[in-house]
Amino acid sequence: MRLFVTGASGGLGRALAEKLAARGHALTLLSRRETASSSFFHVRGDLLNPAGYEAALAGHDAVLHLAAVTHSADPDLYYAVNARGTEGLLAAARRAGVTRFIHVSTCAVGADCGAYGDSKALAEDAVRASGLAWTILRPAEVYGASDREAVGQTIAAVRQGLVVPYVAHPEAKLAPVHRDDVLEAVCAAVERPSTAGKIYVLAGPEVFTQVGMVAALREVFPGFRLPVPVPVVALKVAAGLFGLLGLRRPPFVPDQIPRLLCPKDRAIGPARRELGFAPRFLRQGVRDQGE
Numbered sequence: 001m002r003l004f005v006t007g008a009s010g011g012l013g014r015a016l017a018e019k020l021a022a023r024g025h026a027l028t029l030l031s032r033r034e035t036a037s038s039s040f041f042h043v044r045g046d047l048l049n050p051a052g053y054e055a056a057l058a059g060h061d062a063v064l065h066l067a068a069v070t071h072s073a074d075p076d077l078y079y080a081v082n083a084r085g086t087e088g089l090l091a092a093a094r095r096a097g098v099t100r101f102i103h104v105s106t107c108a109v110g111a112d113c114g115a116y117g118d119s120k121a122l123a124e125d126a127v128r129a130s131g132l133a134w135t136i137l138r139p140a141e142v143y144g145a146s147d148r149e150a151v152g153q154t155i156a157a158v159r160q161g162l163v164v165p166y167v168a169h170p171e172a173k174l175a176p177v178h179r180d181d182v183l184e185a186v187c188a189a190v191e192r193p194s195t196a197g198k199i200y201v202l203a204g205p206e207v208f209t210q211v212g213m214v215a216a217l218r219e220v221f222p223g224f225r226l227p228v229p230v231p232v233v234a235l236k237v238a239a240g241l242f243g244l245l246g247l248r249r250p251p252f253v254p255d256q257i258p259r260l261l262c263p264k265d266r267a268i269g270p271a272r273r274e275l276g277f278a279p280r281f282l283r284q285g286v287r288d289q290g291e
């Protein structure tokens with residue numbers, strides 16, 4: 001298939017592009033920056049300016065949309081890129097005659113999940129109303145993709161550290177999912193037209209509290225570790241301080257707190273049946289990562 005992919009410089013997108021190419025697909029990648037890679041055809045463009053990339057959409061069998069603002073201290077940016085940027089991409093795809101749209105959303109979707117989750121919900125609404133043959137994928141907490149995700153930071157802390165901070169809140173639950181399991185499911189969604197009109201949750205097979213996840217990880221990485229519970233109020237203070245310091249890449253942003261605490265759909269039955277999604281257990285996943 002000829003695929004127009006957004007977000008291919010991100011933690012998930014980079015590995016996904018390699019995997020899709022290995023499966024024989026021809027890719028056009030929307031990139032905001034000049035890139036040294038010559039393996040793919042790149043179109044320079046920004047989601048915020050559809051006129052800049054619209055012409056390049058013509059002739060593609062599908063759009064695979066991963067680009068999003070995932071960690072920003074500015075709530076408006078989530079809405080601008082994730083909601084309005086997706087609307088612009090959908091309109092441009094329609095005008096260019098593209099009929100299929102695979103949208104990577106998130107389990108943390110909805111107004112309770114902060115500006116990120118709200119903006120992703122608005123994007124999903126636009127995708128469903130687009131008239132295109134859409135598929136929506138909702139990954140949970142992916143590990144192995146980005147060092148900015150809380151789940152990856154916890155795994156790194158248990159693997160290497162002496163002190164392991166974790167969020168001490170009963171609603172701070174995670175269903176960690178290995179990056180490669182998510183990528184397999186995305187490829188299946190792209191390649192199976194029968195997935196059109198459906199939403200699939202791509203979560204790991206176990207739901208942990210944060211302290212439960214640390215305990216599971218300590219079985220894989222034994223040795224002295226000091227788990228340190230961090231109350232949510234301390235996270236809020238720290239996020240505020242990072243904001244005041246104006247760090248370009250703060251360790252976390254305030255919007256990650258509602259994202260962590262909001263209720264999430266973890267029902268992976270449809271993805272198992274229709275995408276062949278077979279997520280590995282966390283203990284296995286981190287062992288695989290270490291290899």
Ligand SMILES: NC(=O)c1ccc[n+]([C@@H]2O[C@H](COP(=O)([O-])OP(=O)(O)OC[C@H]3O[C@@H](n4cnc5c(N)ncnc54)[C@H](OP(=O)(O)O)[C@@H]3O)[C@@H](O)[C@H]2O)c1
Binds near residue numbers: 106
């Ligand atoms: N990783 C996870 O745990 C996880 C979990 C659930 C859902 N997801 C979803 O999966 C997708 C990919 O996540 P990720 O972890 O790979 O994200 P990421 O590492 O933060 O990468 C985001 C991507 O979006 C691009 N982007 C941001 N703003 C853009 C704009 N205005 N125009 C064009 N491109 C823009 C970035 O390009 P630049 O390189 O130019 O910044 C980058 O390629 C996202 O939609 C995210 O919501 C991820």
